[in-house]
Every structure is written in structure tokens, then in C-alpha cells.
Amino acid sequence: MGATEPDPFAIFHTPPPNETAGERATREAKEAEAKKISDQIDEQLKADKLQMKKEKYVVRVLLLGQSESGKSTTLKNFRMRYARAAWDLERASWRSVIQLNVIRTIITIVETIQAEMDGEPLERPQTPTTPMSALPGGGGAFPLPSPAPDTASSDVFHYDPLSRPGESPSVVTSFARSSSLSRQKVPLSSLLTAKHQVLKTRLGPLRRVEKELKKRLGAGAEEEQDGAAEGLGALSIDTGGGIPGSASVAITRAQNREFGVARLQEALEKSVSVSKRQSMSLSNGDGAAAAAVAGEGEETDEATEVLCSCLEDMKALWTDEVVRTVLRKRKIRLEDQAGFFLDDLDRIATRTYEPSDDDVIRARLRTLGVQEYRIRPTDNPAAAAAVSTSNPNNNDAGKDWILYDVGGSRTIRHAWLPYFDNMQAIIFLAPVSCFDERLSEDSRVNRLEDSFLLWRTVCSSKLLSKTTLILFLNKCDLLKRKLKMGVQVKKYLPSYGDRPNDATTVVKYLREKFKEVLRENSPEQRQSYFYATSVVDTKATAATIKAVKDSILRDYLKSADFV
Numbered sequence: 113m114g115a116t117e118p119d120p121f122a123i124f125h126t127p128p129p130n131e132t133a134g135e136r137a138t139r140e141a142k143e144a145e146a147k148k149i150s151d152q153i154d155e156q157l158k159a160d161k162l163q164m165k166k167e168k169y170v171v172r173v174l175l176l177g178q179s180e181s182g183k184s185t186t187l188k189n190f191r192m193r194y195a196r197a198a199w200d201l202e203r204a205s206w207r208s209v210i211q212l213n214v215i216r217t218i219i220t221i222v223e224t225i226q227a228e229m230d231g232e233p234l235e236r237p238q239t240p241t242t243p244m245s246a247l248p249g250g251g252g253a254f255p256l257p258s259p260a261p262d263t264a265s266s267d268v269f270h271y272d273p274l275s276r277p278g279e280s281p282s283v284v285t286s287f288a289r290s291s292s293l294s295r296q297k298v299p300l301s302s303l304l305t306a307k308h309q310v311l312k313t314r315l316g317p318l319r320r321v322e323k324e325l326k327k328r329l330g331a332g333a334e335e336e337q338d339g340a341a342e343g344l345g346a347l348s349i350d351t352g353g354g355i356p357g358s359a360s361v362a363i364t365r366a367q368n369r370e371f372g373v374a375r376l377q378e379a380l381e382k383s384v385s386v387s388k389r390q391s392m393s394l395s396n397g398d399g400a401a402a403a404a405v406a407g408e409g410e411e412t413d414e415a416t417e418v419l420c421s422c423l424e425d426m427k428a429l430w431t432d433e434v435v436r437t438v439l440r441k442r443k444i445r446l447e448d449q450a451g452f453f454l455d456d457l458d459r460i461a462t463r464t465y466e467p468s469d470d471d472v473i474r475a476r477l478r479t480l481g482v483q484e485y486r487i488r489p490t491d492n493p494a495a496a497a498a499v500s501t502s503n504p505n506n507n508d509a510g511k512d513w514i515l516y517d518v519g520g521s522r523t524i525r526h527a528w529l530p531y532f533d534n535m536q537a538i539i540f541l542a543p544v545s546c547f548d549e550r551l552s553e554d555s556r557v558n559r560l561e562d563s564f565l566l567w568r569t570v571c572s573s574k575l576l577s578k579t580t581l582i583l584f585l586n587k588c589d590l591l592k593r594k595l596k597m598g599v600q601v602k603k604y605l606p607s608y609g610d611r612p613n614d615a616t617t618v619v620k621y622l623r624e625k626f627k628e629v630l631r632e633n634s635p636e637q638r639q640s641y642f643y644a645t646s647v648v649d650t651k652a653t654a655a656t657i658k659a660v661k662d663s664i665l666r667d668y669l670k671s672a673d674f675v
């Protein structure tokens with residue numbers, strides 16, 4: 113870990129030349145926060161260095177990729193398969209995180225309808241400052257697309273009372289066109305009535321619970337900010353105004369409320385002990401009424417009580433057609449967002465709720481520090497039990513692996529570099545569904561382009577010239593859904609040309625582009641593997657991680673032969 117390479121991630125947080133005083137102040141405040149986290153990581157690094165000296169024969173794997181690319185979710189898949197006992201023990205402690213995810217989504221809805229009631233304009237895309245392309249072959253990628261017909265910016269929106277929740281605005285519009293009876297031309301805000309106001313008031317206590325849950329999860333917790341005003345970095349790509357049905361062009365205040373923790377395991381343990389304490393105090397009389405309602409085996413704490421009491425109102429809000437129309441108008445597709453659980457409220461907002469494997473995989477908790485997990489990957493548990501640690505080099509059953517999971521936000525990427533040294537493999541997560549999205553920490557930057565730049569940085573690092581590189585072209589499920597809704601890749605990636613607008617072709621095209629970057633930046637030949645993944649699909653991912661495990665191990669043994 114004695115990295116002497118200049119920090120290749122510096123470009124991701126270089127201040128822009130024309131920064132205003134306000135922008136500078138915001139940037140400096142954010143940098144100070146990042147420094148705090150960085151100091152914690154440095155401490156951890158020292159401990160890791162010592163450990164590394166002691167443990168020469170451990171396979172080390174580092175997960176990299178931008179924020180929300182699926183690193184922690186990939187790690188969860190590894191742990192679920194290869195550290196089952198620890199996973200089973202930990203699963204229940206994700207309850208607070210999932211409750212927090214539910215509350216965050218409800219608050220997003222409440223803030224969105226409030227913005228509509230207040231007549232707040234839709235967020236407009238910002239102008240690019242330094243358009244450039246990270247794709248091989250130069251410019252042409254991620255341009256400013258020609259403005260889409262902007263039904264959404266008008267105050268009058270076609271509200272179709274017969275449309276089903278989930279239909280895209282274009283469906284609603286064309287249906288409305290063909291049915292003069294159903295078509296209404298009314299300001300949408302006038303359809304938000306006293307009923308919505310009442311729901312909003314009754315859901316008010318969720319804000320208190322949100323605060324409480326965050327406190328419970330720990331002091332390292334932080335909110336994600338949109339760093340657009342800070343001008344962090346020279347890459348500035350505007351993906352334009354988007355088109356109706358596109359999931360992510362609008363970034364609202366509520367969507368930016370991304371909660372993260374520096375030390376995941378500590379946070380989860382803390383949340384369980386606080387919840388247990390509250391549960392005991394409730395049953396000792398502080399909350400006699402609540403405790404009396406709870407039956408045997410039911411764990412009740414304040415957050416759970418409030419969520420249970422808000423169940424019907426949350427469902428009423430989420431299934432309300434006017435609310436759905438407001439969300440569509442403001443281009444917010446909650447179903448595609450991280451930590452979406454509103455279709456599972458009946459199951460989650462109960463006193464007996466226990467997270468399933470699938471819930472934990474879908475839960476969202478942003479990583480701020482570096483998480484380290486030890487696993488012993490074997491597909492033959494009996495062999496794993498039989499082979500003792502005293503025989504570490506013979507086969508995979510006896511070999512320990514350490515997986516490192518880092519935070520992907522721009523301001524904390526500098527913490528990656530020290531981990532480049534002595535890594536057996538990198539698993540790089542590149543979400544392919546995000547070709548029309550922008551980074552939440554800097555809304556001027558196209559997410560796919562950011563992934564290409566990061567991949568280039570990783571490929572060209574001298575410290576990694578012999579490291580096995582594994583690329584997960586992730587979020588293929590979301591890509592499929594997005595393309596089905598009619599979003600055209602070539603609008604954001606003109607070099608895609610007239611190829612068919614289907615997921616298989618898009619993934620194949622992007623895979624070639626990532627391969628090209630790898631080729632251009634690999635003076636020596638190295639092991640690399642490419643997979644199309646949807647890491648929330650645990651069944652499919654199980655096969656992928658088995659293949660990944662086998663290839664990492666094969667390469668490890670090969671390189672060990674040379675030593």
C-alpha cells in the first residue's frame with residue numbers, strides 16, 4: 113500500500129477556473145467533510161497495512177465504480193453465498209435501513225406534491241461548461257440532445273382519470289387524445305385537494321422518525337448534496353432536458369437526501385441495540401398502549417409504531433392517481449430508484465417485519481468509508497469445513513478472501529488509491545442504464561461518461577497493471593425497462609447510430625467500448641472478464657460470482673507460481 117502514483121482521481125475534484133465565492137465556500141465545506149472521512153480511512157489503512165504484512169496469502173478484491181453503481185450490492189451477493197452464517201445474523205439489523213428507505217421515498221412524494229402546490233418550476237438542465245467525451249473514438253458522445261417536446265414544463269398537464277398508475281405520460285397523452293370524453297385540460301395543482309393536504313399532515317411524524325433512524329444508524333451519517341453549484345471537476349456534460357418517461361433527468365431536493373454511513377457494521381449493530389432498548393422501554397410502560405397492541409414475537413420501537421400507524425396513509429398516497437400524475441410530470445420514477453419499497457408496505461410497515469434476503473439486497477445505504485469483509489469462497493461447504501486454515505494454499509476451500517467496498521461519490525474517490533497496491537482483482541461496476549442520467553453529486557455530469565472516465569483511470573494505473581480486471585455492466589434490468597419505455601440511446605450517444613434500440617445490442621456496444629478503453633490502456637496483456645449483470649437478481653448473480661471466483665482464483669494461483 114505504498115502508492116507513489118500521483119492521485120489520478122484529482123481530476124474529479126479540481127475546482128473550476130471561474131468559481132464564484134459562494135461556490136468556493138460550498139466546495140470547501142464539502143472538502144472539509146470529505147477530509148474527516150479521509151482521516152478515518154487513513155487510520156483504517158494503517159491497520160490494514162499491518163494486517164497485510166501478516167497475511168500474505170489472502171486473496172484481495174476491491175470493488176470500484178461510481179456511487180450507486182452496485183458495489184455494496186455485489187458485496188452482499190458474495191456474502192450471501194460465501195459467508196452465509198454472518199449474513200443470516202446480520203439480516204435482521206437491516207430493518208432500520210429499509211424503514212429509512214420507505215420514509216425517504218414517502219418524503220420525496222410529499223415534497224414533490226408540495227412543489228406542485230407551490231407552483232415551483234421544474235428543474236431545468238444546466239448548461240455544459242466543458243463538453244468532452246470519455247468514449248474511445250473521441251467526441252460525439254453525451255451531447256446536448258435537441259430539446260424534447262416539453263409537455264412537462266407547461267402548467268397545464270393532461271390528466272387522464274382513466275389511466276392506470278405506472279403508465280408513462282406519452283401513453284396517457286395518446287390515450288387522452290383518442291378519448292375526448294376522458295380528456296381534461298386542467299392545472300394539475302388544482303387537482304391536489306384537501307385530501308392530499310390531510311395526507312401530508314398525517315404523514316408529518318415520519319420526518320421525526322427519519323431523524324431518529326438516522327441518529328440510530330450513527331454519527332458517521334451524512335447527506336448527499338447536489339454538488340452542481342460547487343463545480344467539482346472539469347467534466348461537464350449536459351444530457352439535456354430528457355424526454356417524458358425518462359427516469360432520472362429531474363433531480364429534486366428530496367432525491368438528493370442520500371443517507372450514508374462510514375462504518376456499516378457498527379451502524380447496523382448500533383441500530384439494533386437502540387431498537388431493542390426502545391422496545392424494552394415500550395414494554396416497560398413508557399409506551400404501554402403501543403406495547404399492548406404488540407403480540408408475542410413482535411418487536412415494537414417508536415419508528416416501527418409510527419410506520420405501522422401511517423400504513424394506510426402511505427398506501428393512499430402512493431396509489432393516488434393525481435400523485436402519480438404529478439410524479440410523472442416531474443419525471444420522477446420512484447420504482448427505478450434505489451431503496452424503493454412502496455409496493456411492499458403491507459409487509460414492511462408491521463411489527464413483525466423481518467427483512468428477507470431480497471429486501472437487504474435492494475436496501476440502499478450509501479457507503480462513505482471503506483468496508484472490509486472476509487469470506488471463504490467455496491462451492492463445496494463440506495470441503496470448507498474439512499479444510500483447516502492451516503492449509504491455506506491448496507485449494508479454494510481453505511483460502512480466505514478480503515473484499516473491500518469503497519464509497520463511489522466523487523469527493524471520496526481519492527481514498528481508493530492506497531488500496532490499489534497488492535490487489536489481486538478489481539471488480540468494476542458500470543451501470544449501463546444510466547446513459548441518460550446525471551451524477552447526483554454533480555448534476556452537470558453524465559453518469560455513463562463518468563463511468564468511462566473512471567474505468568480509464570483504473571485501467572491506466574501502473575499499480576494495477578498486473579491486476580485482474582473484472583467489469584460488471586450492471587443494471588441491465590433497468591436498462592431493459594428504460595428502453596421499453598421508449599428512451600432512445602442514440603439521443604444521448606450519437607455514436608450508437610442506427611443500431612437496434614434493445615438491451616442486448618446496447619450492452620454489446622458498451623462492452624466493446626469498455627474493452628477498447630482497456631486495450632488502449634494496457635501496455636502489457638492482462639486478465640480481464642466482462643459480465644452483463646443485474647446484481648439485484650440474486651439467482652443470476654450467484655452464477656456470475658461463481659465464475660468470477662473461479663477466474664480470480666485461477667489467476668491468483670497462476671501468479672503465485674511465478675513468485
Ligand SMILES: Nc1nc2c(ncn2[C@@H]2O[C@H](COP(=O)(O)OP(=O)(O)OP(=O)(O)O)[C@@H](O)[C@H]2O)c(=O)[nH]1
Binds near residue numbers: 541
Ligand atoms: N434494479 C437494479 N438495482 C440495482 C442494481 N444494482 C444495484 N441496484 C440498487 O442500486 C442501489 C445502489 O446500489 P449500491 O450497491 O448501494 O451502490 P454503491 O455502488 O455501493 O454506491 P455507493 O455506496 O454510494 O458508492 C441499491 O438500492 C441497489 O439495490 C441492479 O443491477 N438493478
Ligand SMILES: [Mg+2]
Binds near residue numbers: 183185477517520
Ligand atoms: Mg456502497
